[in-house]
Amino acid sequence: MKIRKSIAILLLSLLTAATAVAENLKNEFNPVETGVTSLSIAPDARGAAMGDLGAATDPDAYSQFWNPSKYAFAYSKAAVSLSYTPWLRKLVNDIFLADLSGYYKIGGNDNQAISASLRYFSLGEVTTRQGGDEIGQTLNPYEMSFDIGYSRKLSEKFSMGIVFRYIYSALGFSESYAGDQNTGASAFSADISGYYTTYPVIGRNECQWSWGWNISNIGSKVSFDGGENPAFLPANLKIGTTFTFPLADYHNLAIGIDLNKLLVPTKPRRSDFADGLEGEEQYAEKLQDWKNMSPITGIFKSFTDAPGGAKEELREINFSLGAEYNYNQQFFLRGGYYYENEYKGNRSYFSLGAGFSLNVVRLDASYMIATAQTSPLDQTLRFSLTFDMDGLRDLMGKRR
Numbered sequence: 336m337k338i339r340k341s342i343a344i345l346l347l348s349l350l351t352a353a354t355a356v357a358e359n360l361k362n363e364f365n366p367v368e369t370g371v372t373s374l375s376i377a378p379d380a381r382g383a384a385m386g387d388l389g390a391a392t393d394p395d396a397y398s399q400f401w402n403p404s405k406y407a408f409a410y411s412k413a414a415v416s417l418s419y420t421p422w423l424r425k426l427v428n429d430i431f432l433a434d435l436s437g438y439y440k441i442g443g444n445d446n447q448a449i450s451a452s453l454r455y456f457s458l459g460e461v462t463t464r465q466g467g468d469e470i471g472q473t474l475n476p477y478e479m480s481f482d483i484g485y486s487r488k489l490s491e492k493f494s495m496g497i498v499f500r501y502i503y504s505a506l507g508f509s510e511s512y513a514g515d516q517n518t519g520a521s522a523f524s525a526d527i528s529g530y531y532t533t534y535p536v537i538g539r540n541e542c543q544w545s546w547g548w549n550i551s552n553i554g555s556k557v558s559f560d561g562g563e564n565p566a567f568l569p570a571n572l573k574i575g576t577t578f579t580f581p582l583a584d585y586h587n588l589a590i591g592i593d594l595n596k597l598l599v600p601t602k603p604r605r606s607d608f609a610d611g612l613e614g615e616e617q618y619a620e621k622l623q624d625w626k627n628m629s630p631i632t633g634i635f636k637s638f639t640d641a642p643g644g645a646k647e648e649l650r651e652i653n654f655s656l657g658a659e660y661n662y663n664q665q666f667f668l669r670g671g672y673y674y675e676n677e678y679k680g681n682r683s684y685f686s687l688g689a690g691f692s693l694n695v696v697r698l699d700a701s702y703m704i705a706t707a708q709t710s711p712l713d714q715t716l717r718f719s720l721t722f723d724m725d726g727l728r729d730l731m732g733k734r735r
Contacts, residue, residue: 365604365642366680367597367651370557370566371504371522373456373478378418378434380717384688384701385657386671390575390593391530391547392659396721399436399452399484402547402573404496404530406438406448407486413439413724420717422456429459439724446488450498455479458506478504484526492533498526502568504557524554524568543579543589548572550598556630565626567633570598575655585663593655598634600625607642650676657686665692669701684712697721 369375379397382389389401396416398405415437422430438450458476480503486496505519528549534541550572556565577591603621608614628636641647657671667690675682688701698720705713 363643363678365601365647365678367599367637368566368602369569369597369599370520371478371480371502371568373432373454374480374502374552375569375571376420376422376432376456377717378420378432378436378452378454378719379416380418380688380699380701380719381659381667381669381690383420383703383717384669384671384686384699385591385659386655386673386684386686388575388577388591388593388655388657388671390549390573390591391532391545391577392589392591393545393577393579396436396438397434397719398438399450399482399498400434402496402528402530402549403450403484403498403526404486404494404528404549405547406440406450406484406496407446407488407494408530408532409438409440409448411440411723411725413437414721415724416719416721418717418719420715422715423711424715425713426711427459430457432456446494448486450484450486451482453479453481476506478502478506482526486528493529493531496526496528496530498528498551500524500526500552500554502554502557504559506559520557520559522555522557522568524552524570526551526553537580540581542581544576545579546576548574553598553634554630567599567630570630570634572596572598582660587661589659589661591655591657595653595655596637596651598637600628600633600636600640601642601647604642647678650679653679653682666690667692667699681707682710682712683707684710688717695723697723 377383377387378400381395382392382397382401389397391402394405394409396414416435418434420432422432433455434452436452438448440448456478461474461476480500482498482500484496484498486494488494500523502522502524503519526549528547530545530547532543532545534543536542550570552568552570554568556567558565573593573595575591575593577589579587579589581587602625603618605618608618638648641651653673653675655671655673657669660668669688669690671686673682673684673686684703684705686701686703688699690697690699699718701717703712703715
């Protein structure tokens with residue numbers, strides 16, 4: 336009898352603790368809200384396999400997303416990449432992200448590059464209902480963006496880059512059945528970035544140590560209802576470093592870390608204000624201030640406006656830790672970890688991947704393992720295909 340009583344007390348204690356944890360999570364869960372969230376999805380398998388890492392890794396065709404200033408240090412004259420990512424595949428089977436990126440080195444001193452990318456994020460087919468079982472509209476919502484960039488070396492070790500982007504989001508729709516009343520929203524943004532790389536000698540080995548930063552999606556708001564409920568673009572500050580060292584002849588290992596913070600003000604919550612009429616008025620005032628806030632003001636406010644103070648501001652910093660092993664720049668193994676605080680979205684996961692490169696083409700793949708079994712991001716696959724223009728030119732020359 337005493338054993339049963341002890342077990343009952345233990346179970347009751349565990350249930351009480353679990354309830355308290357769930358209630359605390361509900362009270363403190365306060366992710367930063369943005370529009371056009373697909374702009375934050377990593378497009379390529381290489382960066383995704385390293386835990387969404389890329390601020391200071393070696394340049395490749397996908398540097399437009401991670402840090403466009405790296406293009407000035409690209410080894411090849413030009414490259415083009417195509418990637419495909421089935422998204423939220425555990426929930427639905429028709430959401431995906433497709434990306435086409437590339438760059439071209441210009442000038443005779445190998446210190447400038449122009450770049451561009453086109454992203455298309457499809458949310459599949461959505462059927463609305465007017466009420467009950469009555470079928471309304473059948474929609475194919477999507478988001479897309481097109482950008483062009485320019486990067487230049489300012490010294491032998493440092494470069495900077497800038498990108499201009501046009502964004503279109505076709506997620507809004509009218510409650511009317513008339514298909515021509517569907518609405519979309521446009522926005523413009525810009526990125527500015529920097530990249531520094533040096534080659535220290537440690538022992539008898541020449542290593543590479545790189546630093547990078549990218550402030551992305553600085554731009555206008557996006558709204559589907561004539562400005563009544565505008566949303567901030569996912570402006571983001573990314574800072575990272577990568578250290579590469581040789582293990583043996585033809586064997587190299589790169590280890591890196593990136594820190595990310597959304598430069599978007601936190602939306603006020605009703606629960607952060609007192610009950611009653613006075614609290615309601617304060618909440619309405621703060622909410623209106625948030626809606627009227629300009630994107631530039633929001634960038635500066637994003638460092639100081641969290642309801643929980645400095646503690647909550649630190650929660651908004653996500654980090655990526657990743658590594659890449661390569662053999663003779665032909666075979667690659669990668670792994671990484673991405674962390675986001677549980678109160679800010681809880682998108683935490685491990686990742687792994689591999690790549691194989693020939694003179695002309697490189698194929699990369701990655702796989703995501705979410706730390707939460709219920710995460711819709713679990714088991715996400717990415718595939719990337721890159722064509723190297725120098726390799727293609729050499730191949731054509733040999734055939735001639």
